[in-house]
Amino acid sequence: MNRVYILGGAQTDFERNWTKEGKGMVALLKEAMSDGLADAGISFDDIKALNVENRIACFVGNFIAEKYVDQGHLGAFLTEIDQAFYGVPSARYEAACASSSVAIDAAVTKIRSAEYDVCIIIGWELMKTVDSKTGGDYLGRAAYYTKEGKGIDLPFPQLFGKLADETLRKYPQLDEKRYMDSLARISVINYSNAKKNPLAQTRHWFMNFDQACMRGTNTNPFIGGRLAVSDASQVTDGAAVVVMCSEKYAKERGMQCKPILKGYGHRVAPILFNKKIEESAQNPYLLPWTRQTILDAYHRSGLTVENIDVFETHDCFTSSEYMAISAFGLTEPGKEYEAIESGMIEFGGSKPINPSGGLIGCGHPVGATGARMLLDLYKQVSSQAGFYQVKNVKNAMMLNLGGSATTNYAYIIGIE
Secondary structure (H helix, E strand, O other): OOOEEEEEEEEOOOOOOOOOOOOOHHHHHHHHHHHHHHHHOOOHHHHHHHHHOOOEEEEEEOOOHHHHOOOOOHHHHHHHOOHHHOOOOEEEEOEOEOHHHHHHHHHHHHHHOOOOOEEEEEEEEOOOOOOHHHHHHHHHHHOOHHHHHOOOOOHHHHHHHHHHHHHHHHOOOOOHHHHHHHHHHHHHHHHHHHOOOOOOOOOOOOOOHHHHHOOOOOOOOEEEOOEEHHHEOOOOOEEEEEEEEEHHHHHHOOOOOOOEEEEEEEEEOOOOHHHHHHHOOOOOOOOHHHHHHHHHHHHHHOOOHHHOOEEEEOOOEHHHHHHHHHHOOOOOOOOOHHHHHOOOOOOOOOOOEOOOOHHHHOOOOHHHHHHHHHHHHHHHHOOOOHHHOOOOOOEEEEEEEEOOOOEEEEEEEEOO
8 A cells, every 4th residue: 555645734823713803614724724735835736737637635624513603515615715626526524523533534545545646634623603501512412412412511521521430430449639630730731731832722821730630619610520621622713734645746746754654543432431331341441442543553553652752642631631641552551640640741751742732732623633633743753843842753643532532543653
């Protein structure tokens, strides 16, 4: 199968509120696409020429624009960016918070099978068009809505609060205070990393350990079981673009040492959270499908956790990042606190997680998150991450979850 190279990309400033700016979906797409193509060295004239030869396609990741902006048929809206996209194959891909990871998967498949030489992925979501309660209800459709979302205030905080509860139940040797302190440290690490990222939503926010531990207060109220506001990712507007190509195209352009996709994993768990817990009762991992996704990516890449220099993970809530630590293989399941307390996952640690700030710090425009993660892997392995660049990165890994860890995607990017 053909190698898949990454040419570049861009993300919008996740701090922005596009509705308050009086801008909508088309403005978001135009800005993100223009910046992403410029970074990748692709012009609109290049797109026209590639389209004549049927060598290019576009892949749009979005979860639920039908609710947030009253619009479907999203693949067709790339034609509103520029006439260069007239005739270019494009379609929308959806898998809740892993929507743009599905789009990436489709693009990778097309390049590996030599159907196209250039694939453009754009993931996006505009979420600040509604109030938080309405938005929470919309997001409930990433779960089994009639059983886990309908009529429930903030259903996903509730589900990931249950994940925290189940972590303590499954690993009785884990002291509750140690666990909750570990979740607070995860939050602080992500907020701290976000301050280094000029496009992060919370780069001007402040969070220290004492504040993160003050759950249940007026400034840090509970939102789902044991989890408080400090444990949650942000409601975010934004888009991310990644441009991929075949080895043939890379050689045509004389490109050297571009990052390549080395491995991937994709698994789907039972959609009901309680079914996940029932099915994993005899497994040492709380979410074994997530662990298997990681193992699949390692196997396909020929790498192990020792080879990975930096991670981007789906910290929609601190409880999901905690779970991911053992899924990556950084500790045994139930002992994730060891990686947190030792400083391993901090920016200067041996295995940093979310130098971008992650979903908690950088932001979480749902349909854009997978593409944003992949873009940050690209930045790290190509030494283009600026102030949040980790030293000596050769291989980087991401984990993107859809729903309550129902859809699981992992990608590994590295230098040849």
